[in-house]
Amino acid sequence: MAGISGWGCYIPRYRITTREIARVWGDDPLRIRDLYLIEEKTVESYDEDATTMAVEAARRAIARSAIDPEDLDAILVGTESKPYAVKPIASILIDAVGARYNIQAVDSEFACKAASDMMILALMSVINGRYRNVLVVATDASQGEPGEHLDYSASAGSAAFVISRDNTCVEVEDFYSYCSDTPDFWRRECCPYPAHGEGFTGEPAYFRHIVSAARGLMEKMGLRPDDFDYVVLHQPNARFPVRAASMLGFPIDKVKPGLVVDRIGNTYNASALLGLVNVLDQARPGSRILLVTYGSGAGSNAMSMIVKDSVEERRGRAERLQDMLETKIYVDYSLYSRFRKLIKMLQ
Amino acid sequence: MPAYTVPVPRYWRRIGTYYRLEASRCRNCGRVYYPPRMRCVCGCKDMEKIRLLGGKFQLIDFTVLHSVSEDFEKQKPIFVGIVEESSTNVRIITQIVDVADVSDLEKSREVEPVFRVVKRDGNVGIICYGTKFRPKIVG
Amino acid sequence: MRKVYVLSYSLMTAGRHYDKGLRELAGKVLLDALERSGSYDVDMIVLASALSDVVEEQLLASSIVCEYLSLENVPNIRVELGDASSGAALRYAYELVRTGAVDKVAVICADKIADLVSTRANKVLSYLCDSTYESYLGVTQAAQAALMTRAYMRRFDYRYEDIAMWSVKMHEHAQNNPHAAMRRKISVKDIMSSEVVSDPIRLFDTAVPLDGASCIVLSSEPGREFKIVLEYSSTACCNASLCMRPEIDRLYTLERFRDLASKFSPTLFELCDKFSIFGILGLEALGLSERGKAPRAIAEGMFDPGSKVVVNASGGLKCMGYTVGACGGYLTCCLIMELLQDKLNVGEHSVGLVCDVAGIDRASNVLIFRRES
Ligand SMILES: [Zn+2]
Numbered sequence: 024m025a026g027i028s029g030w031g032c033y034i035p036r037y038r039i040t041t042r043e044i045a046r047v048w049g050d051d052p053l054r055i056r057d058l059y060l061i062e063e064k065t066v067e068s069y070d071e072d073a074t075t076m077a078v079e080a081a082r083r084a085i086a087r088s089a090i091d092p093e094d095l096d097a098i099l100v101g102t103e104s105k106p107y108a109v110k111p112i113a114s115i116l117i118d119a120v121g122a123r124y125n126i127q128a129v130d131s132e133f134a135c136k137a138a139s140d141m142m143i144l145a146l147m148s149v150i151n152g153r154y155r156n157v158l159v160v161a162t163d164a165s166q167g168e169p170g171e172h173l174d175y176s177a178s179a180g181s182a183a184f185v186i187s188r189d190n191t192c193v194e195v196e197d198f199y200s201y202c203s204d205t206p207d208f209w210r211r212e213c214c215p216y217p218a219h220g221e222g223f224t225g226e227p228a229y230f231r232h233i234v235s236a237a238r239g240l241m242e243k244m245g246l247r248p249d250d251f252d253y254v255v256l257h258q259p260n261a262r263f264p265v266r267a268a269s270m271l272g273f274p275i276d277k278v279k280p281g282l283v284v285d286r287i288g289n290t291y292n293a294s295a296l297l298g299l300v301n302v303l304d305q306a307r308p309g310s311r312i313l314l315v316t317y318g319s320g321a322g323s324n325a326m327s328m329i330v331k332d333s334v335e336e337r338r339g340r341a342e343r344l345q346d347m348l349e350t351k352i353y354v355d356y357s358l359y360s361r362f363r364k365l366i367k368m369l370q
Numbered sequence: 371m372p373a374y375t376v377p378v379p380r381y382w383r384r385i386g387t388y389y390r391l392e393a394s395r396c397r398n399c400g401r402v403y404y405p406p407r408m409r410c411v412c413g414c415k416d417m418e419k420i421r422l423l424g425g426k427f428q429l430i431d432f433t434v435l436h437s438v439s440e441d442f443e444k445q446k447p448i449f450v451g452i453v454e455e456s457s458t459n460v461r462i463i464t465q466i467v468d469v470a471d472v473s474d475l476e477k478s479r480e481v482e483p484v485f486r487v488v489k490r491d492g493n494v495g496i497i498c499y500g501t502k503f504r505p506k507i508v509g
Numbered sequence: 510m511r512k513v514y515v516l517s518y519s520l521m522t523a524g525r526h527y528d529k530g531l532r533e534l535a536g537k538v539l540l541d542a543l544e545r546s547g548s549y550d551v552d553m554i555v556l557a558s559a560l561s562d563v564v565e566e567q568l569l570a571s572s573i574v575c576e577y578l579s580l581e582n583v584p585n586i587r588v589e590l591g592d593a594s595s596g597a598a599l600r601y602a603y604e605l606v607r608t609g610a611v612d613k614v615a616v617i618c619a620d621k622i623a624d625l626v627s628t629r630a631n632k633v634l635s636y637l638c639d640s641t642y643e644s645y646l647g648v649t650q651a652a653q654a655a656l657m658t659r660a661y662m663r664r665f666d667y668r669y670e671d672i673a674m675w676s677v678k679m680h681e682h683a684q685n686n687p688h689a690a691m692r693r694k695i696s697v698k699d700i701m702s703s704e705v706v707s708d709p710i711r712l713f714d715t716a717v718p719l720d721g722a723s724c725i726v727l728s729s730e731p732g733r734e735f736k737i738v739l740e741y742s743s744t745a746c747c748n749a750s751l752c753m754r755p756e757i758d759r760l761y762t763l764e765r766f767r768d769l770a771s772k773f774s775p776t777l778f779e780l781c782d783k784f785s786i787f788g789i790l791g792l793e794a795l796g797l798s799e800r801g802k803a804p805r806a807i808a809e810g811m812f813d814p815g816s817k818v819v820v821n822a823s824g825g826l827k828c829m830g831y832t833v834g835a836c837g838g839y840l841t842c843c844l845i846m847e848l849l850q851d852k853l854n855v856g857e858h859s860v861g862l863v864c865d866v867a868g869i870d871r872a873s874n875v876l877i878f879r880r881e882s
Contacts, residue, residue, distance in 0.1 A: 036468045036470075036504075037468075068467065068468065068486075069444065069445050069487075070445065070467065070486040070487040070488070070502070071486060071487065072487055072497070074487075074497075074499065075484075075485045075486050075487060075499065078389075078485040079484065079485055082485075106497055107497070115499065118385050118386070118389050118390070119389045119390070119485055119499075121390055121421070342507060346507050347507070350507045352468070352470040361444070368444075384641060387642070388645075404642075405639065405641065405642045430752075431656055431659055431660065432656075433652050433655035433656055433659065433707045433708050433709075434705070434707065434708040435647065435649065435651065435652045435655070435706075435707040435708075436704065436705050436706060436707065436708075437627070437631055437649070437651055437706040437707065437712075438628065438631060438647060438649070439628060439631040439632035439634075439635045439644065439647060439649055440628040440629050440631065440632045441632065441647065442647040443628045445647075448647050450647065450648050450649075450652040450653075450655075450656070450707070452656060452751075452752045452757075461752035461753060462752065463643055463648050463653070463656075463750065463751060463752045464646050464648070465646045465647050465648070488645060488646060489645075498645075500645065500646065502646065
């Protein structure tokens with residue numbers, strides 16, 4: 024069965040605390056922390072964007088999988104913060120990782136969910152034998168309106184996976200999707216920041232889709248929460264995934280290893296997938312992982328995975344997320360505004 | 371057409387050297403050149419393409435440049451350093467990023483290549499990418 | 510081969526000449542120099558300019574300058590070798606006269622940079638580095654000079670104050686030079702409290718980019734007023750990036766001129782000092798000071814006017830301004846004035862050497878002048 028042969032990630036070194044953001048916007052920092060359970064989030068440097076982070080994560084995933092980049096048959100990207108409105112990240116990745124030119128490459132968008140859709144499409148393409156190795160990259164440097172809810176969480180990061188037929192270290196057992204027309208969060212063409220329905224993003228959107236996809240997969244596979252060692256959910260804040268996991272009947276210690284939002288913020292397409300990276304960085308062989316992503320608009324993908332013995336030999340081939348979490352440079356809101364280009368200039 | 375300033379072919383033809391640090395190595399004496407050369411100082415014209423990207427890099431020296439050129443006006447000051455790839459001894463003069471403090475560079479002399487935006491050509495033109503270097507995580 | 514004489518020269522003090530374009534700057538010095546030469550007849554005009562196309566968006570700039578003076582039939586050419594364009598143009602003119610190709614040639618050294626705002630000027634000057642691989646990433650000439658300075662300070666255990674003494678000396682010398690743009694005395698303390706350009710280099714320790722022009726007329730026959738022979742000219746190159754050199758704190762091109770010192774015995778020097786480190790390394794490369802000892806020799810006043818060997822009595826580019834392609838013209842005119850003891854009286858000398866440097870030691874031109882009685 025097909026699965027993951029290499030994983031990698033990238034987060035910027037710069038961080039801002041939610042306390043600092045609250046200071047600027049006149050919010051009570053304790054209330055803000057209580058609301059999101061986010062201590063700090065990553066901040067892309069002036070010279071970083073969704074493309075640069077995608078390249079870094081992809082290179083690490085390829086290093087872990089130890090395949091020749093020329094053996095990639097497709098490069099699939101999921102993002103909602105493309106630096107270009109028209110012109111793909113995927114084609115830049117071809118040249119940046121040194122892949123062949125006669126391959127398929129495309130960017131896709133479904134809010135925070137597209138990258139996991141690309142994982143499923145990649146899996147199907149290697150299962151049916153058409154492709155052997157597919158690079159899937161989740162990358163976002165997302166923006167929230169300054170002072171608005173999203174300013175406390177929207178951050179930057181990237182996760183990448185080589186999905187392969189052979190040579191896997193994580194086997195994907197099955198997957199299940201659940202989607203509906205639920206406009207909880209959106210961004211119109213040419214709008215710099217998204218809009219959302221506040222409380223509406225919860226029950227009818229996040230919880231309904233996450234829970235439905237997770238239950239659907241477990242029913243389909245005949246598995247119960249006891250059969251999983253880890254559950255990794257999309258994490259726009261630290262409250263939502265913990266509550267959704269409890270609704271599904273998972274104890275908190277199966278959630279914690281895959282919860283990184285409190286230290287990096289919401290990395291959108293990379294959100295749940297960076298949680299998965301953190302789990303793969305530490306999970307024992309034989310562990311079973313339930314991954315459920317979520318994208319506004321709205322939909323969820325659930326996947327069940329089993330960690331194989333070969334995961335251990337691959338860990339040392341690139342930095343772990345934990346190392347990146349510990350290497351940080353704090354910025355205040357002024358520098359944050361400069362890095363994120365929030366200060367209005369002619370160009 | 372909306373106006374932009376960077377001629378696209380000038381950027382496009384450098385993608386190999388900008389993204390993958392493609393250098394040329396002399397098949398006769400083994401000298402490595404970045405930027406690549408067509409002919410070696412030894413006189414040999416038989417040059418092969420190699421990739422410095424996966425190599426180990428040491429920071430030789432650096433300066434903090436405050437009086438920057440216009441493309442870096444919003445990023446000043448910038449760090450300009452000389453880095454050396456240890457297996458080929460090739461030296462590159464380049465930009466160092468993600469520096470928390472100057473003392474960071476004094477201690478941690480191992481640096482790693484990192485893919486970054488070099489120039490955004492106004493609001494209309496292309497985004498030029500390239501390789502900069504940054505202090506590597508130690509330990 | 511024929512002897513090559515300096516027939517006349519003229520220069521205007523460098524500055525922010527906002528009211529003059531390249532044609533007005535170049536036209537004025539050419540007019541003055543030709544009038545002093547006794548005749549508007551000239552066989553050839555050579556324009557040294559690094560930036561005419563970049564700043565004024567003008568190709569064929571030498572033709573435009575000739576038109577401005579109604580020299581409608583005079584052949585002309587522009588020579589570009591970065592900020593050593595002047596030396597290269599003078600060498601070219603020297604060869605033309607020496608070989609008999611022409612009898613009288615006027616070399617105009619002119620550039621405009623002050624039209625540009627500082628970050629734009631920094632970018633244009635970074636074209637002196639490899640634009641595709643160095644300037645692209647923000648590397649500038651100042652950053653490379655800073656790396657050279659750091660390497661030198663580390664190797665010979667100097668503080669930046671020792672290096673900055675060069676600038677202090679230049680300002681002392683410039684007090685006697687009516688053509689120096691900067692004539693105010695400065696102290697090491699002034700330099701140390703000025704802003705950092707590229708660590709450790711500070712603003713008051715750099716040559717300020719200014720507009721400037723000068724003209725030197727060379728001829729196979731001497732003029733009536735004086736007899737100065739351009740006795741020798743040569744160019745040396747080091748066509749490699751700074752970081753590819755075995756030692757980055759050396760001026761390899763100037764080292765190749767070291768034997769000229771014993772051959773021609775010059776006692777007057779005008780050296781490129783766009784950054785203090787260039788002045789210091791220039792002294793060492795030419796053998797005027799032992800390697801690693803130039804800062805001490807400078808501080809002791811070994812090269813001040815009145816000494817046996819006098820270096821940059823003009824105040825150098827530090828005080829005359831960094832006029833890019835026109836730099837060598839200023840050094841040359843001042844050396845001629847020193848040999849003639851005209852306005853720049855530094856004692857009795859008969860042989861002098863001028864040297865300008867292109868970019869980070871990619872090329873340098875040497876010119877040796879002798880005053881005949
Ligand atoms: Zn060779």
